[in-house]
Amino acid sequence: MDVIELQRILNDYLHYLKAERGLSENTVSSYGLDLQQFINYLSERKITDLNDVDKQVIVDYLDCLMNKGKANASIIRCVTSLRKFFQSMKQDEKIQDDPMISIETPKGEKHLPEVLSTEEVEMLLNAPDTSQTLGIRNRAILELMYATGLRVSEVVNLKLEDLHLDVGIIQTMGKGRKERIVPIGDEAIVWINNYLNDARPELCKSKRSPFLFVNFHGERLTRQGIWKNLKNEVKKAGITKNVTPHTVRHSFATHILENGADLRIVQELLGHSDISTTQIYTHISKKRLSKIYDESHPHA
Structure with missing residues (x-):
């Protein structure tokens, strides 16, 4: 598996979300943005096989996002995107172990939405x-x-x-x-x-x-x-x-x-x-x- 193969897997997954799961373009676009950034992160660290992604890789990536000042809501969304992606990869037998199983979703800050009188x-x-x-x-x-x-x-x-x-x-x-x-x-x-x-x-x-x-x-x-x-x-x-x-x-x-x-x-x-x-x-x-x-x- 190489970088090109990783990109193909991601593209196939996004097509599956849209064509078979019927998710909206906006939802698929959000997943795509999160997962593309993760694939880029893997490429920078010379990780070209999804089987080499373990819990520590995920933790390091989330730490990287926090150090870049990413909002808590963005990190929560990213964890959700990664969780669904790796679940799908495990079901399709593209990976042996799901690295997201022991990753907890960060607690979100509760903000009541603005309401007009x-x-x-x-x-x-x-x-x-x-x-x-x-x-x-x-x-x-x-x-x-x-x-x-x-x-x-x-x-x-x-x-x-x-x-x-x-x-x-x-x-x-x-x-x-x-x-x-x-x-x-x-x-x-x-x-x-x-x-x-x-x-x-x-x-x-x-x-x-x-x-x-x-x-x-x-x-x-x-x-x-x-x-x-x-x-x-x-x-x-x-x-x-x-x-x-x-x-x-x-x-x-x-x-x-x-x-x-x-x-x-x-x-x-x-x-x-x-x-x-x-x-x-x-x-x-x-x-x-x-x-x-x-x-x-x-x-x-």
Whole structure:
């Protein structure tokens, strides 16, 4: 086995993740980045056979990442990438022993995600200039994201055929290519219809796109495009928090929990395969409740 063979094994593994496991391009790209850096590390140390990778090699590599100042979250993700990679190599009998068996995943620092208040959400939704074509589109995107809690990747991949506005639902393809049905509120339906009737034809002109949201050239809007537009609208709204598309998703989940939604329902709406992922929103709600109590109660 040499460096070229190592690279081929990595490429085959990433193809397997995408083609057979059905993982998203973003997930495969994250695994690829972590594993490519590890392969480069092995090459620098003249290790060209995966059977020569033992626990000490892994520990030395993780120490190297820490010494380079890598964030704890990045190292945790790297350990996960290596663990899955070597499990696959062992199953395919490309290695005799799995070096990750006795490697523990570092403890992650728990940070509650940023959440907008209902007042801040209203400020954000009202920020786009809806007298302009792009303003109508941006308002429709924001209304949709807050009404459904969709991930940004799900928003950009929505197609016209996924809309069932007459019955108040949309279809979306989430992580692991799992399809789910999500209800959508009246306000979001109004703005999507405004976009479909008044803005989208102006943006598409003579082009035909199957995707719901398009850019100024009539082509599918990208994740980066949504991030950039969101930052602009946040600035216009005068919101000082660091707001990302995921912040809107967090806000959606927190607000419906605070208004009495069942945790299992929220799990279904967000497309979480494990309810423990959804439970973080209960911590946010309790934190906000404590803050409101402290600010409101005379003897707090």
